[in-house]
Amino acid sequence: MGKINGARFLVTGGAGFIGSNLCYALLKEGASVMAYDNLATGKHSFIEGFEGNGLSFMKGDILDNEKLLSSMSEFKPDVVVHLAANPNVKLGISNPVREGLESTYSVLDAMAKSGVKAIVFSSSGSVYGKDALKPTPENYSPMRPSSLYGAMKLGSEALISAFSNLYSINYYIFRFANVIGRNATHGVIFDLINKLKQNGKELHVLGNGTQTKGYVSIDDVVDAVLYVYKKSGERENVFNVASDDQITVREIAEMVVGKVSKEAKIIYGTTREGWPGDIPDNYISNAKLKAFGFTPKYTSKDAVEATIDSILYRDKHR
Ligand SMILES: NC(=O)c1ccc[n+]([C@@H]2O[C@H](COP(=O)([O-])OP(=O)(O)OC[C@H]3O[C@@H](n4cnc5c(N)ncnc54)[C@H](O)[C@@H]3O)[C@@H](O)[C@H]2O)c1
Numbered sequence: 001m002g003k004i005n006g007a008r009f010l011v012t013g014g015a016g017f018i019g020s021n022l023c024y025a026l027l028k029e030g031a032s033v034m035a036y037d038n039l040a041t042g043k044h045s046f047i048e049g050f051e052g053n054g055l056s057f058m059k060g061d062i063l064d065n066e067k068l069l070s071s072m073s074e075f076k077p078d079v080v081v082h083l084a085a086n087p088n089v090k091l092g093i094s095n096p097v098r099e100g101l102e103s104t105y106s107v108l109d110a111m112a113k114s115g116v117k118a119i120v121f122s123s124s125g126s127v128y129g130k131d132a133l134k135p136t137p138e139n140y141s142p143m144r145p146s147s148l149y150g151a152m153k154l155g156s157e158a159l160i161s162a163f164s165n166l167y168s169i170n171y172y173i174f175r176f177a178n179v180i181g182r183n184a185t186h187g188v189i190f191d192l193i194n195k196l197k198q199n200g201k202e203l204h205v206l207g208n209g210t211q212t213k214g215y216v217s218i219d220d221v222v223d224a225v226l227y228v229y230k231k232s233g234e235r236e237n238v239f240n241v242a243s244d245d246q247i248t249v250r251e252i253a254e255m256v257v258g259k260v261s262k263e264a265k266i267i268y269g270t271t272r273e274g275w276p277g278d279i280p281d282n283y284i285s286n287a288k289l290k291a292f293g294f295t296p297k298y299t300s301k302d303a304v305e306a307t308i309d310s311i312l313y314r315d316k317h318r
Pocket residue numbers: 012013014015016017018019036037038039040041042043060061062063082083084085086087103122123124125175176177178179180185
């Protein structure tokens with residue numbers, strides 16, 4: 001059983017979307033937190049209000065092995081929450097293996113050298129690939145990622161398993177559906193709103209709109225992660241985190257247009273896949289999480305609606 005009150009958590013990617021929300025929840029439960037982040041996509045403003053209230057911020061890259069190790073050795077975390085990743089690991093970026101896999105190796109190596117015995121890792125439903133059974137359970141095989149992003153996540157999971165065996169590290173791997181909500185800085189909803197702000201007359205959507213996607217609210221993600229961490233007595237933990245249902249890209253586009261620019265014409269692409277590596281039916285099962293006692297509160301539609309509202313509110317009050 002994992003303890004949070006009084007424990008020390010080093011959160012890589014702590015200034016990001018999921019990271020800032022998780023840091024806040026950990027602090028509320030009485031943890032001491034170090035957010036370690038290079039601010040590539042994260043924002044210091046997401047966490048600066050917590051600094052001095054149990055949180056310290058270290059600007060650093062997880063690929064900088066020396067800095068990561070010295071930060072870990074000094075802070076002495078009980079747990080590393082490893083969220084830092086390039087969300088754009090895809091065809092065309094210069095070094096996907098370095099961005100998506102060596103970075104996880106660097107974190108695990110620093111943990112082994114500084115004696116940290118637990119890791120929470122943000123994996124993704126994309127590890128299963130587009131041809132997997134839907135909704136996909138955690139024990140589905142064969143796992144055949146369709147994107148480099150999914151491949152790097154699956155590779156990271158394999159590294160975690162090996163380090164766990166070699167250095168007696170407990171692990172909590174969470175395969176998230178599409179996570180959305182407060183502090184989101186990327187993803188379909190974010191892109192659609194930005195496009196409409198640039199041109200309120202037309203909205204070009206990637207793919208033909210029939211893609212079905214599972215979304216999960218950031219509030220459910222944070223609560224599920226902390227719930228499993230506190231309740232599980234197992235050394236190896238793998239859980240999908242998803243809502244019960246899906247939503248189509250067409251429904252999302254219509255909701256965004258309805259709230260941002262009602263006169264806009266929606267123009268869809270011609271293929272079901274929105275981009276190379278897209279999973280047109282993205283649907284992972286939350287049955288294991290529910291059987292373990294955690295039921296997400298929000299549907300995909302609730303989460304999409306709340307996210308549109310929070311992005312619009314943030315833009316208005318900037
Ligand atoms: N958002 C989703 O839908 C989703 C779904 C599944 C998994 N995940 C995973 O959850 C994690 C967090 O994602 P997010 O949506 O909050 O994205 P995000 O981009 O907001 O967060 C990533 C954070 O990591 C930091 N970072 C990136 N590379 C770094 C490096 N080399 N060294 C130090 N910091 C670095 C960024 O500055 C950012 O603050 C990622 O691992 C992502 O792959 C996200």
